[in-house]
Every structure is written in structure tokens, then in C-alpha cells.
Amino acid sequence: MKNLESRIDTLVRRDRLLAVAFAVVMWAVLVFVCVTAVAAAPSAGIAVALVLAMAALGGLNTASMFALIRRYRLAKYQVYQPDIENLALQRAEAARRRSAA
Template identity: 40%
Template structure:
């Protein structure tokens, strides 16, 4: 059994909590992107036979592709930012959550 000081244990605990919170947020964001692609493509395939005008089809295809590309790029950019700055972002969140729990118990 390793002996550690209280502050070292707290730092390791905080790092583990930050990693766990980051993984959960990353999974949620990737799930959102997958759901967005599925829903948009499903809607496009479903309504495609009912659209007879070629110009409307082109507009829908271009706008749908733009929506998917821009939203996917935004989510991936957000995930890269969170990865590079996760100690600050999640550390601050966890500090505030811990403080709220302490106040609630008191």
C-alpha cells in the first residue's frame, strides 16, 4: 500500500475526476454528432422521393451537407479545446460542485 500525503491524494483524485468527466462529455458530444448525422440523413432519404423539383433537391442536399459539416467541425473543435484545457474547465466545475455539496451538508 502506497502512503501519500493528503494534497497528493486530492490531486490524484481530482485528476481522475477530471478525466472521468471529460470522457463522459466527449461521449455525449460524439453521440450527439452521430445522432445528428442519422436524423438528418434519415429525413433526407425519407422526403427525397416526394421532392420533384431538382433545384429544391440541390438546395436541400447542399444545406444538409453544410449543416452536417459545420456542426461536426464545431463539435470536434470544442472537443480539442476541452482536451487541451480540461484541467482548468473541469477543475473549476468540480471545485464549485464540491463547494455546493459542502454547503448543502452544513
């Protein structure tokens, strides 16, 4: 079984990868929706407002994802260690039940 440090590092890497993937997908969806909405916008002013809103929404969401990644990396023991310990307890309890049955 892996030691606690390597398990935590694996979880941090996985969460970082997922956050980046979600950010990429979010930007792809935002660009698609913005292009579609701008094409249907009745005036240039509304089109500009749509583009600015898309940029603000995407920028703030991307910044929050990077802040989340940074916070999880800095506090990785407080974030991941209880989960790993609880999972180990659940597995031990399940093994105990199987052996008792």
C-alpha cells in the same frame, strides 16, 4: 474520493462520448429528413440543393463538435476544475447544514 486529475479525465471522457453520440444522432436525423424531403422535392435541382444543404449543415456541426472536444481537452483544468470545486463546496455546505440540524 478520487483525485482532481482522475475526476477531470472522467468528465472529459463523458463529454467526448456525449458529443460523438449527439453527432451520430444528428447525422441519422439529417439523413432521414433529407431522404424524406428529396422524395417530395418537385425537381432535381431542389433535391440537389437539399442534399448539399444537409451535407453543409452536418459537416459544420460535426466540425464544431470536434473543435469543442479538442478545446475542452486542451483547457480541461479551466473548464472542469471550477465546477468540481464548486460542487465540493456545495456538498460540504449541505453536510454542514445536515449536521447542524
